[in-house]
Amino acid sequence: MTAQNVNMRNMRLGIHEWFGRTPGKIMLDFEIQHISQRLPEMFGYELLQVGQLSSADMLASSLILRRSIIDIDTTMCATSYPTMRGHADALPIASDSIDVVILPHVLEFESRPHQTLREVQRVLVPEGNLLICGFNPWSMLGVWRSVLNRSGTFPWCGEFFGLSRVRDWLALLSFDVVAVDNFFFRPPFASDHLMERLSNLEHIGPKAGGMLAGLYLISARKRVSTLTPIKPRWTTQRRLASVGLANPSVRTSASKQRRSRPELTLVHAGDTSGRSDS
Numbered sequence: 001m002t003a004q005n006v007n008m009r010n011m012r013l014g015i016h017e018w019f020g021r022t023p024g025k026i027m028l029d030f031e032i033q034h035i036s037q038r039l040p041e042m043f044g045y046e047l048l049q050v051g052q053l054s055s056a057d058m059l060a061s062s063l064i065l066r067r068s069i070i071d072i073d074t075t076m077c078a079t080s081y082p083t084m085r086g087h088a089d090a091l092p093i094a095s096d097s098i099d100v101v102i103l104p105h106v107l108e109f110e111s112r113p114h115q116t117l118r119e120v121q122r123v124l125v126p127e128g129n130l131l132i133c134g135f136n137p138w139s140m141l142g143v144w145r146s147v148l149n150r151s152g153t154f155p156w157c158g159e160f161f162g163l164s165r166v167r168d169w170l171a172l173l174s175f176d177v178v179a180v181d182n183f184f185f186r187p188p189f190a191s192d193h194l195m196e197r198l199s200n201l202e203h204i205g206p207k208a209g210g211m212l213a214g215l216y217l218i219s220a221r222k223r224v225s226t227l228t229p230i231k232p233r234w235t236t237q238r239r240l241a242s243v244g245l246a247n248p249s250v251r252t253s254a255s256k257q258r259r260s261r262p263e264l265t266l267v268h269a270g271d272t273s274g275r276s277d278s
Helices: 003-018 024-041 113-123 140-151 163-172 192-197 248-259
Strands: 046-050 066-071 083-085 098-104 124-135 175-183 215-222
Touching: 024 098, 024 124, 024 175, 024 215, 046 113, 098 113, 113 124, 113 163, 124 140, 124 163, 163 175, 163 215
Parallel strands: 046 066, 046 098, 066 083, 098 124
Antiparallel strands: 124 215, 175 215
């Protein structure tokens, strides 16, 4: 394991602990709520979650029976789903085998976020679905990050990617963004009392357009390039050129030669002059 991977592993462990207390716990509840609204709309045979933020169940609302988790944090949280260890930028999954993939705050704490999305694109079946949870840098959370980034505290030491940037990455990988959910408009105070008093902002924020939301959930679908059939051009009109009007003299003479009856010549056995008998 390289030093960069070790650093990312420590960051993932730090974010795991942060989501276990206020305000991370409140944010996680919001994310599970919005994921639970999107998953019933997605169908298939295989559902994969990459990374675990806590032991909370993010997959309970899915109609897909076969659900599994890849533990990229080496935390091995208690879960009832099959779990395997792996790396987000090198998924131990066969290509074109997964119907739905969930990335809960994976891109912010990966050294190669582009490669992570490429891996997701590889393992998804055609028309497969992807859910991405992320922090919005243009929000109160982004302000906190700009102040506490150098302190090394979690999650502010991670890389926050804006919606437009993630959209561009998805477009390059042949994904179509189906929907975007914006939520959590409160400052990330560690006090439960303050967070409760500011809960009204969750009702006011969406009315203002949702651009200042601290969290977003992107729902995208893997686009499939298909061949466009070319329709034949049918016509019921006869073209004069197709019946052979060109060079009529040649065709007429040839026609007369074909239609003329040959002349019969009767020759008597004793006639050697070749005279015809009328």
